[in-house]
Amino acid sequence: MNFESLFSGLRKDLQPNAEVKRRIERSMHNRISSGDAVFADLKRDLVPKKDLQKTIWNRIAPIGGRITAEALHEVKTSLTPSESFRLTLRDRLLHRLKGLEPIHPEARGSVLLKWTASFALFALIVQASPMLFMASPTVAKSEVLLLPTRGEVSISIDGVWQTVDQQMVLEPDMILRTHDGEASIIFHDDGVIRLAEDTTVHIDDLLARLDVATSTKPIITLYTGKIWIQGLVPAQLPGLTVSSSYGDITVNKGSVSIAEDDVVDIDVYDRSATVTRNGEDIYLTSGERTQLVEGNPVALVKKIPNKWYQYTWASQNLQRDAVHRDGIAQQQHERRISQAGILPTSRLYPVKRFAELMDVMMTFDDQTRVEKRLQLAETRLNEAAALINENEEEEADTALLEYKTALQTISDDYKDGDFAQYLVERAIAGSAAQYSAIQPGDDSYRITKTVLETSADLPTQDHAQGTLLLDGLAVLVKAMDQGRTDLVEAVWSDMQPYLLNLQNDQTAMKPSMYKEAKTLLSFLATSLQVAHERGVEIDSELLSETAIYLPPPRDTSTVVLSEDEIMNIVMGIREKIFLYHMTQPRINQFISEVKALEGHPDQGRILRRLAQVLPEGPEDFPDRVYKEIVKLRWENAGANL
Numbered sequence: 076m077n078f079e080s081l082f083s084g085l086r087k088d089l090q091p092n093a094e095v096k097r098r099i100e101r102s103m104h105n106r107i108s109s110g111d112a113v114f115a116d117l118k119r120d121l122v123p124k125k126d127l128q129k130t131i132w133n134r135i136a137p138i139g140g141r142i143t144a145e146a147l148h149e150v151k152t153s154l155t156p157s158e159s160f161r162l163t164l165r166d167r168l169l170h171r172l173k174g175l176e177p178i179h180p181e182a183r184g185s186v187l188l189k190w191t192a193s194f195a196l197f198a199l200i201v202q203a204s205p206m207l208f209m210a211s212p213t214v215a216k217s218e219v220l221l222l223p224t225r226g227e228v229s230i231s232i233d234g235v236w237q238t239v240d241q242q243m244v245l246e247p248d249m250i251l252r253t254h255d256g257e258a259s260i261i262f263h264d265d266g267v268i269r270l271a272e273d274t275t276v277h278i279d280d281l282l283a284r285l286d287v288a289t290s291t292k293p294i295i296t297l298y299t300g301k302i303w304i305q306g307l308v309p310a311q312l313p314g315l316t317v318s319s320s321y322g323d324i325t326v327n328k329g330s331v332s333i334a335e336d337d338v339v340d341i342d343v344y345d346r347s348a349t350v351t352r353n354g355e356d357i358y359l360t361s362g363e364r365t366q367l368v369e370g371n372p373v374a375l376v377k378k379i380p381n382k383w384y385q386y387t388w389a390s391q392n393l394q395r396d397a398v399h400r401d402g403i404a405q406q407q408h409e410r411r412i413s414q415a416g417i418l419p420t421s422r423l424y425p426v427k428r429f430a431e432l433m434d435v436m437m438t439f440d441d442q443t444r445v446e447k448r449l450q451l452a453e454t455r456l457n458e459a460a461a462l463i464n465e466n467e468e469e470e471a472d473t474a475l476l477e478y479k480t481a482l483q484t485i486s487d488d489y490k491d492g493d494f495a496q497y498l499v500e501r502a503i504a505g506s507a508a509q510y511s512a513i514q515p516g517d518d519s520y521r522i523t524k525t526v527l528e529t530s531a532d533l534p535t536q537d538h539a540q541g542t543l544l545l546d547g548l549a550v551l552v553k554a555m556d557q558g559r560t561d562l563v564e565a566v567w568s569d570m571q572p573y574l575l576n577l578q579n580d581q582t583a584m585k586p587s588m589y590k591e592a593k594t595l596l597s598f599l600a601t602s603l604q605v606a607h608e609r610g611v612e613i614d615s616e617l618l619s620e621t622a623i624y625l626p627p628p629r630d631t632s633t634v635v636l637s638e639d640e641i642m643n644i645v646m647g648i649r650e651k652i653f654l655y656h657m658t659q660p661r662i663n664q665f666i667s668e669v670k671a672l673e674g675h676p677d678q679g680r681i682l683r684r685l686a687q688v689l690p691e692g693p694e695d696f697p698d699r700v701y702k703e704i705v706k707l708r709w710e711n712a713g714a715n716l
Contacts (some may be wrong), residue, residue, distance in 0.1 A: 218244045219262055219281045226256025226272070249278045253300070262294060264403050264511055266306040266315050266326070269392060274300025284312045285505055293318035301334040303392045306346075307403060309507040310542045310588070311500075311530070314349075321367035322352035322374075328511075328545075329361075330396050332388065339367040342379055344389055345396070346549065347591040350374065358587040360594040381706045382670055404512035408519050411460035411509065418461055419470050445485060445495050449502040452481040456506060456522055463518050475525045482529045503530045515550040515566070541588035544573035548595035555602040556705075558698070563603070564614050596624040602705050609686065609701060636677050645684045658693050665696060669703055679707055 221230070221243050228239045231250040239258075251258065252275045260268040263283040270276065280292040295302075296318040306315045306326035314327035319339045324331065329346030333339065341350055342364040350357040350365060357365060357374055365374045383389055417427040431451050438444045455478040462471035482499060489495030506526045513520050524543065531539035547570045554562040577592055600621040607613045636644075648668045655661045672678045682704050689696035 219260065219278075221245050221251065222259045222261065224257045224259055224269075227254040228252070228256045228258045229254065245278055245281065247278055247281055251276050251278070260295075262315065264407060264508070265308050266304065267396075267399055268295065268305075268315075268317075269303040269395070271301040271303075271388070274302060276300075276302065279318070284308045284314075285508055291316065293323060297333060297335045299335050301332065301388075303330070303332050303388070305330045305392075305396045305399060307400065307511045309504065309511050310585070311504045311539075312508060319367070321369060322350055325349045325351065330393060331359075332392075338369075341365050341367070342383070342389075344379070344384070344393060346545075347587055349587055356587075358590050360591045361598075362594070380673070381703070382673065384706070385666065400512050400514075404510075404514070404517065407510055407512055408460060408464070411457045411519075411522075412464055414454075415457040415461035416454070418458055418465075418467075419474065420462070420465075420467060442494070442498070445489065445498050448481065448485055449498060452478050452485075453502065453506060455481065456526070459522055459525075460519055463521070471521070475521065479525055479529045500530075515547050516562075520546075540573055541585060541592070544570065544577060544592055545588060545595070547573065548592060548599065552595055552599050552602070555599060555606070556702070558606075560603070560606060560611060560613060563599075564617055567617055567620070593624075596621070597626055598705075600624040601626070605701060605704050608683075609697075636680075641677060641680050641684055644681055645688055648681075648685060649688055652689070652696075661694050662699075665694070665699065679704065682707065 221228075221239060223239050223241070229236050229252050230239050230243075231237075231252075232246075236252075245260065251260075251270065253270045253272055255272055257272065258270045260270070262268070262281070265284045268276075275298040277296040277298065278294075279296055280294050291313045293316040302317070304315060304317060304324075304326050306329055308314045308327045310327055312327070314325040316323050316325045317333055319333065319335050321339050324333055324341055326348045327346075329348050330344045331348045332342040332344065341348065341359065343359040343361055345361050347358065347360045350359060350367070352367060352374060353372060357376065359365060359376065362379050363376050364379050365376050367374055384393075417423050431454075435444060435447050435451070438447055455474045459471045459474040459478070462468075462474060482503070486496065486499050489499075503526060507523065507530075510519065510523045510526070513523050523546075527539045527543050547566065551563050551566060551570075554560075554566075577589070600623075603613055603618060603621055604625060607618060651668060652661050652664045655664060669682075672681055675681065682700055686697050686700040686704070689700060691697060
């Protein structure tokens with residue numbers, strides 16, 4: 076084929092006459108010269124309808140009090156094009172207008188050739204500016220924030236100390252000191268560190284945990300004092316590491332107290348942590364503690380005393396952890412929704428998908444092509460989040476299935492490509508990190524579950540099944556603590572595939588995950604058994620299936636007290652409690668009596684009888700006793716693991 080003659084004929088057919096060119100140029104020149112007309116049209120087209128305005132206002136009205144006049148002025152300034160921008164835009168359009176060659180309505184020629192040319196032109200436009208059709212990902216803020224919460228807090232910057240009385244952005248190599256105050260450090264979505272009084276820390280590494288290549292350096296060094304760290308980092312990513320004098324403590328998901336003085340005390344109050352000392356790892360799960368001592372290479376693991384949970388340091392921080400996790404989960408969900416772009420429920424969605432297809436087709440570098448395909452798979456997750464938010468359940472399931480299929484296809488296409496497989500693993504880790512605070516029971520946990528199930532099919536991802544199991548068990552244990560046995564019965568059946576993997580010796584699982592799963596299962600089984608003994612109706616099949624995880628019974632061969640003696644103790648406790656006529660003094664006396672029972676050989680028997688003789692009332696004594704029984708059995712369970 077003679078391409079020169081072909082394009083020559085095509086150019087002749089598409090060349091408008093001089094009169095048409097003058098008319099088009101005059102019309103566009105008039106519109107651009109007026110300036111205001113162009114932006115008036117834009118304003119008219121972009122003004123939302125009345126019902127949409129009302130919906131938006133209803134969403135932002137609750138937070139209206141936090142919006143200042145300066146903030147609104149900044150928004151207006153940012154969205155209003157400057158005069159220089161208008162003139163620049165006008166000049167560029169006029170410059171391009173000179174070379175404009177629109178298609179003449181009378182043009183003749185091959186219809187197929189015209190469509191081919193149009194298709195090629197559209198493909199080039201998509202390749203040059205795909206963001207016209209696809210939502211660009213939102214760049215998460217990278218700041219690590221210091222929040223002084225009480226008293227005097229100071230910071231050293233380049234050796235100069237200064238007092239901090241408001242929120243500020245932290246940088247590496249800064250030193251923080253709380254004196255008589257307290258402060259919190261917010262590490263992106265990855266977690267939070269709270270500093271107690273008289274605590275000094277050095278800021279080390281502030282990089283967010285976004286993919287598998289994240290730095291494993293400590294985020295802070297604890298010089299002296301006490302901190303509380305809550306981690307929200309998925310298992311496939313490096314956790315938050317705190318350096319101390321005698322070892323490093325790493326937390327992915329969990330709540331841990333660390334105190335540094337002559338010795339280093341590590342207490343795990345939720346989930347798990349890993350202590351690394353002299354190249355060896357010590358795995359701690361909820362309710363366990365250890366102490367690192369100079370010159371002593373052996374670190375013994377012990378149980379946290381029950382009364383410690385009632386101390387202000389633990390109880391207050393656990394409550395704050397729940398609030399912080401819920402807040403981060405909401406932010407992560409809203410962030411995904413904002414990145415979704417055009418949804419399948421829109422008539423423009425086919426245009427978006429076609430633009431995505433052309434963008435990939437016009438990419439010829441293998442690595443870039445894989446990265447774009449992975450980004451498009453991530454877009455399906457964002458769409459699923461938005462669809463879940465709009466209660467479009469079927470469309471959301473379709474989007475999640477497309478994500479899973481896309482990842483499996485990419486993995487199969489590059490099965491022998493080590494770097495491509497690395498890109499897939501990194502993308503999955505990043506997807507999990509974007510929903511790190513979402514828990515089972517949340518509607519959007521389906522997205523996390525889909526990501527983990529997809530990663531489970533990859534040969535190097537031995538954490539996925541374990542993560543699903545631990546997330547589920549943590550929620551069930553919390554449900555039992557709240558007395559929601561109905562939720563436990565409903566979710567337990569969904570946990571069976573992951574429990575089978577736990578029992579399968581051929582299934583690879585990290586040692587820390589295995590130990591945490593055993594601890595949670597023991598606590599869950601104990602809680603169910605105690606609830607059943609109290610008369611709570613529990614499904615018999617559930618009791619039977621969890622019975623295998625019950626700890627072995629304690630040795631009761633040395634029981635000293637008779638039943639009458641037990642009841643005498645119980646009635647004595649009751650009388651002491653009801654010497655008071657107000658609710659709070661009664662509760663305080665109850666706490667004092669329970670503490671006095673710690674270490675008693677018949678502590679369990681006394682608590683069981685106490686639950687029977689104490690009335691419900693506003694103090695809710697039976698439920699308080701029930702929780703003490705659960706803690707006691709959990710402590711005994713941990714001692715036998």
